[in-house]
Amino acid sequence: MSTVSEAGVVSAVNKELFIGGKWTPASGNATLEVTDPATGETLCAISDGSPQDGVAALDAAVAAQDEWAAHAPRERGEILRRAYEKLMERQEELALLMTLEMGKPLAEAKGEIAYAAEFFRWFAEEAVRIDGGYAVAPNGTGRFLVTKQPVGPCLLITPWNFPMAMGTRKIGPAIAAGCTMVIKPAEQTPLSMLALAEILAECGLPDGVLNVVTTSDAGGLIEPLIRDGRARKLSFTGSTAVGRKLLEQCAGTVMRTSMELGGNAPFLVFEDADLDAAVDGAMQAKMRNIGEACTAANRFYVHSSVADEFSRKLTERMEGLPIGRGTEDGVVVGPLIDSDAIAKVSELVADAAQRGAKVLTGGATVDGPGNFYQPTVLTGVPWEARMSSEEIFGPVAPISTFETEDEALAAANNTEYGLVGYVYTQDLTRAIRVSERMETGMVGLNQGVVSNAAAPFGGVKQSGLGREGGSVGIDEFLETKYIAIGGL
Incomplete structure (x- = not known):
């Protein structure tokens, strides 16, 4: 048995939505229950976000985007580095929290916390390696300047089976690239993400960069945010069936997507x-x-x-x-x-x-x-x-x-499938x-x-689009801009 109190780790987690750097109840004070799959008993009740709460979270992400993008890459990396250290310091209690809401044995949960933390350590180092290029035009009359910029506000959707690692695998590169986020964790396992949001705030992540909305109505919350047009990136981990629906919705605004879907x-x-x-x-x-x-x-x-x-x-x-x-x-x-x-x-x-x-x-x-x-x-x-x-x-x-x-x-x-x-x-x-x-x-x-964390993760065929982790993971959150220079 762990020396950390089960009731203590659950009670320590803030149960509200995290929007614009503030903890706030869901509109109408709606709640949903989190259940221990090993006993069927209720662990706690948390805020059940509505579509209106989702819009408020996107508003906060959009408002913070320009200032966050202007932050020095080293500063973004240092926030991630501090978060890595904090995750490892709190490995035991975070593992217990995960075991209670998801069911995996404590030894595996501790392993996941370490794995999750590695994404922050890896992307802390990648934040200062965002590069571009400079070249002479083939005809010699101009120059090509290539730079990479944050894609913009992102929507992130994570599954229940790896509630911490699937979050850091998306949040890490988004922070390193200079993107703000709205993240929706799985209904079954929201506590790990709420704990992670608090840790990132403690480590100096500015208000509005990360916004967490828990909900029992994933489709009702996410679809309006996709169709809104202000979010420019969707990263989803989950089933292929849901991924197909999200891709259809993203087509309306030609939203950039990363899909980590099913496997066989x-x-x-x-x-x-x-x-x-x-x-x-x-x-x-x-x-x-x-x-x-x-x-x-x-x-x-x-x-x-x-x-x-x-x-x-x-x-x-x-x-x-x-x-x-x-x-x-x-x-x-x-x-x-x-x-x-x-x-x-x-x-x-x-x-x-x-x-x-x-x-x-x-x-x-x-x-x-x-x-x-x-x-x-x-x-x-x-x-x-x-x-x-x-x-x-x-x-x-x-x-x-x-x-x-x-x-x-x-x-x-x-x-x-082809994962x-x-x-x-x-x-x-x-x-x-x-x-x-x-x-x-x-x-x-x-x-x-x-x-x-140091290797590219992703599949082909109907197992997904794009890669997470490795040296290419940050590219999913960056746009390449070409500047043609004349008069030379």
Whole structure:
């Protein structure tokens, strides 16, 4: 158990909207409840923002934009650096807060706080590296001056599964670039973002640069802000279905967009793979965040010659995982986010079993309060099974076999998604060949975790647009301006 009080970390968070540097109740004093997914009990009530509150937040962001853009890059970076240090100082209490509202075990929550903080440290350094160019025109009669400027006020929408890291991954580059923001965290996990807003204010972020509006009506709040025309950038992390709707709305004002959408990650294990390493990687790729991650391995394709051994070893590992409330010592598998998540996972497993898949372990919910599902391994999962084409978002590992490299790649690429794929092989030429042919934005080569603040994160096909993190992450918040100089 943590030495930090559960009631204490919840009560310490301001429950109101953060607009223009001030905490303010929602219009009409409307509230929404935040629930502990491990118990079903209410943690607290917070302000439930309305479309009018959203407009007030955008007003504040627009009003602060010019002055913020004029801030020295070093100053913007120093704010981020102080925020990085503050996150690490408060890692234990922030992790507990996250576990209470989202369910992930404390050890994972602490890891997320460190990961989230890294985005602030990384973009603190990138803030002073925004550059441009100067060149002589090819005909020699003029000069080209190229500069980069903040895109302007941004709308940021974050998901519930990584409530702190998905916020810092967007807020960090926006601050570094000189953009103001309105951010809407997920309804299920708003407390981490409210705590982050307070930390940034303590670290000197000027009023109006970051505005946080919590709401139970995401569409009603965001669509008017998109159609308003003053916001010039939307960054969204969430489902592909919602991403499509947002893209349609953004077309009206030709708004710049970044979309980090769904995934259906294949995990390929070739006959020459180090099986123990592959199982270790499978556990990371599948069970990180209880499987509730867009990067989670969703489809395991294993060469037939090693499939039985791989399946046996993976089943042994999955069977030994302690299940329980994330605040309890030793727990590895916490609850899924809500009852809808439990229902979907249950439906997908039942569908696969009805189509001939064999359940090696798990395959059922856990009795008692909370949204718990057993770690599950299935073999012989046919392509017609729904889980072959739908995101599982739970602790379920479906295994199928293949005979040839081409067969494995055809199966891996047979999806509308293209976020990440995992490959285990000790053949260097095969590793390069398969990585290049895999239709994904990222590849985990003999590695089960790809996320890193210093690397570009994003997908192809219907997994999204743009990249977050790395040296290109800040470019999503910058516009390139060309100035033609004549008379020379």
